[in-house]
Amino acid sequence: MNIMIIGGGGREHAILRAIKKNSQVETVYMLPGNGGMAEEAVCTGIGATDLDGIIAFAKENPVDYAVVAPDDPLVMGCVDRLNEIGIPCFGPRANAAIIEGSKAFSKDLMKKYQIPTAAYEIFQDLDAALNYLDTAPIPTVVKADGLALGKGVIIAMTREEAKRAVTEMMADHKFGKSGSTVVIEEFLEGPEVSVLSFTDGKVVKPMVSSMDHKRAKDNDKGLNTGGMGTVAPNPYYTDAIAAEFMETIFLPTIRAMEAEGRPFCGCLYFGLMLTKDGPKVIEYNCRFGDPETQVVLPLLESDLLTIMQATTNGTLEETEVKFSPRNACCVITASAGYPEAYQKGYPIVMTEEAKAHTYVAGAKISDGVLVTNGGRVTGTTAVADTLSEAIKEAYRLADGVKFENSYRRSDIGQRALKA
Ligand code: AMP
Numbered sequence: 001m002n003i004m005i006i007g008g009g010g011r012e013h014a015i016l017r018a019i020k021k022n023s024q025v026e027t028v029y030m031l032p033g034n035g036g037m038a039e040e041a042v043c044t045g046i047g048a049t050d051l052d053g054i055i056a057f058a059k060e061n062p063v064d065y066a067v068v069a070p071d072d073p074l075v076m077g078c079v080d081r082l083n084e085i086g087i088p089c090f091g092p093r094a095n096a097a098i099i100e101g102s103k104a105f106s107k108d109l110m111k112k113y114q115i116p117t118a119a120y121e122i123f124q125d126l127d128a129a130l131n132y133l134d135t136a137p138i139p140t141v142v143k144a145d146g147l148a149l150g151k152g153v154i155i156a157m158t159r160e161e162a163k164r165a166v167t168e169m170m171a172d173h174k175f176g177k178s179g180s181t182v183v184i185e186e187f188l189e190g191p192e193v194s195v196l197s198f199t200d201g202k203v204v205k206p207m208v209s210s211m212d213h214k215r216a217k218d219n220d221k222g223l224n225t226g227g228m229g230t231v232a233p234n235p236y237y238t239d240a241i242a243a244e245f246m247e248t249i250f251l252p253t254i255r256a257m258e259a260e261g262r263p264f265c266g267c268l269y270f271g272l273m274l275t276k277d278g279p280k281v282i283e284y285n286c287r288f289g290d291p292e293t294q295v296v297l298p299l300l301e302s303d304l305l306t307i308m309q310a311t312t313n314g315t316l317e318e319t320e321v322k323f324s325p326r327n328a329c330c331v332i333t334a335s336a337g338y339p340e341a342y343q344k345g346y347p348i349v350m351t352e353e354a355k356a357h358t359y360v361a362g363a364k365i366s367d368g369v370l371v372t373n374g375g376r377v378t379g380t381t382a383v384a385d386t387l388s389e390a391i392k393e394a395y396r397l398a399d400g401v402k403f404e405n406s407y408r409r410s411d412i413g414q415r416a417l418k419a
């Protein structure tokens with residue numbers, strides 16, 4: 001079988017390695033892929049949002065199955081387009097990817113189907129939003145409706161800050177069309193849990209839970225990033241909580257999407273918060289999380305490609321989804337300065353041992369040398385019997401990844417250890 005994976009980051013590298021464990025897989029094409037995976041797959045350089053380029057490539061090459069990993073192509077209808085030319089895909093169609101593509105849609109869905117989430121108001125008019133903020137409870141959370149590279153969520157500690165965020169989104173078009181509608185919602189507190197799940201539109205099978213570390217600096221200081229490291233499982237996510245979430249959140253969401261005529265097939269990511277008033281949904285993503293995938297897939301004992309195909313064929317019920325009871329930790333090595341300005345083009349040197357445990361994200365080959373080419377450069381994952389061993393081992397392995405001006409948090413997993 002020949003597989004095509006749309007995307008080119010650490011998440012896609014982890015998917016690539018898991019898919020290649022299936023002995024039926026011959027060639028894997030990455031669109032675009034990156035220099036760090038060039039020894040393991042055919043990296044085409046075709047951009048993940050270049051839908052015409054993707055379709056042309058799929059017509060010209062023998063592709064049996066496609067995995068669409070990032071949010072943008074999913075929301076743009078990449079799966080719909082590939083299905084039209086007869087290629088089965090892992091991932092939701094555009095009418096279901098909207099669960100991430102529009103926060104207003106997902107909030108209204110949760111309200112309609114009584115899925116617990118933060119109280120909210122939706123605004124399309126700047127003055128109405130500003131008026132509302134005169135009396136809204138503070139702190140408050142301002143969210144751009146559409147995709148905004150993970151930067152469209154502002155936790156405002158003051159009224160002024162909230163008004164500035166709304167003005168930047170709605171009047172200054174900081175996130176383009178994504179911010180012409182905003183959601184203003186209740187500020188929630190509590191431990192966060194990420195649960196990725198496989199679903200064929202009817203059956204939902206959660207993966208092992210995980211914990212992201214979104215802030216750039218130690219002790220959750222600094223700016224929000226795409227994620228500086230992850231651990232799995234998440235110690236806050238007990239069996240009792242898992243059973244409760246299945247009844248109050250996971251199944252109701254899958255059924256709601258089906259009832260709306262938008263069956264969701266692929267990976268549905270639940271961003272959850274355990275508040276003192278019970279569990280609430282913070283967000284849905286229509287895809288694997290990054291870097292959650294770099295700890296979740298190394299713990300998957302069943303065959304990933306078989307599960308993916310089951311989500312496409314509607315046979316997830318009878319397909320095994322089994323995870324190891326061990327622990328995983330992923331440490332991101334980033335370019336110093338990320339998520340703000342940073343230098344790139346520095347040669348990356350990895351020991352053979354580190355390389356085998358490292359997923360490459362922001363890198364390219366330049367004059368035959370692998371060099372840095374992004375904010376998050378690599379993710380190094382270790383699996384061990386205990387969380388503390390996994391953390392220690394992930395840092396030991398990450399020390400085998402070297403480039404100038406590199407930066408990593410030193411406390412990935414510490415919050416989980418104290419839980
Ligand atoms: P999102 O892009 O929706 O995942 O939001 C990014 C991060 O903002 C989340 O992981 C939370 O840490 C935080 N966040 C989002 N919504 C809320 C909320 N209603 N209350 C508190 N924190 C939130």
Ligand code: GLY
Pocket residue numbers: 212226227285288289290291292
């Ligand atoms: N790590 C969070 C995300 O993938 O959205």
